[in-house]
Structures are given as C-alpha cells and as structure tokens.
Amino acid sequence: VMPGFLSDADLGYVYAHAQAFIFPSLYEGFGLPVLEAMQAKCPVIAYKNSSVTEIAGDAAILVPDGSDMVPHVRKLLDNKQLRKDLTQRGIAQAKKFTWERTARETYHILKKVADS
Numbered sequence: 001v002m003p004g005f006l007s008d009a010d011l012g013y014v015y016a017h018a019q020a021f022i023f024p025s026l027y028e029g030f031g032l033p034v035l036e037a038m039q040a041k042c043p044v045i046a047y048k049n050s051s052v053t054e055i056a057g058d059a060a061i062l063v064p065d066g067s068d069m070v071p072h073v074r075k076l077l078d079n080k081q082l083r084k085d086l087t088q089r090g091i092a093q094a095k096k097f098t099w100e101r102t103a104r105e106t107y108h109i110l111k112k113v114a115d116s
Contacts, residue, residue, distance in 0.1 A: 012036075012040050015041075016042065018037075019077055020043050020073065021042045023037075023046035026049060026066070027050050029050070031052045038059060038090030039091070045072050047065050047066075055097070
C-alpha cells in the first residue's frame with residue numbers, strides 16, 4: 001500500500017495499528033518518524049546511524065548500516081513479547097523528547113549566543 005500523503009490523524013492511526021515501523025534511512029537529521037512511531041505504540045526497526053541511535057536509545061532494534069533488515073523484521077513479527085517490550089520502552093523513550101524541552105533548550109542556546 002502506497003497511500004501518499006497522510007494527515008497527522010491518519011498517520012497516527014497507521015502507526016498505532018502497525019506491527020512495526022521499519023525505517024531504512026541511511027542518514028536522518030533528527031529522527032522524528034522514529035519518535036512518532038514510538039509515541040503511537042509502534043515498535044521500531046531502524047539503521048544504527050546519525051541521530052537515530054540517540055532518539056531510539058534501547059527502545060528499538062538498531063541494525064548496522066546497510067545490513068539486511070529482513071531477519072530483524074521476521075524476529076519482531078514472530079515475537080509478540082518482543083513487540084510488547086519495544087512498545088513499552090518506546091513510549092518511555094519518546095517522553096524524553098518534547099516540544100517544550102526543545103523550545104527551552106533552543107532558548108538557552110540562543111540566549112548564550114546573544115550574551116557572548
């Protein structure tokens with residue numbers, strides 16, 4: 001299924017009803033899709049690179065760059081307990097990243113630069 005653009009509500013629904021979010025990006029500036037999936041209680045499999053490692057923490061299956069993801073997908077789909085564990089860890093991990101925190105830290109950086 002290639003739905004094209006999805007509204008935020010539709011995207012949340014898809015994440016919430018998927019058995020996994022597979023993110024084969026070889027480079028990601030921040031990793032917002034990983035956070036969105038975790039917030040929606042969707043277990044994540046992603047390449048271990050760029051910001052994804054910090055964003056995902058231990059709440060996702062992180063695969064070495066360029067490695068075959070298929071065995072990891074099979075493992076996740078075949079293991080209900082693993083999906084449950086990653087979902088719970090993902091919810092906790094996603095709570096570490098909020099827009100309020102982003103605004104506060106951005107403000108402090110801008111103030112530091114302006115004061116120097």
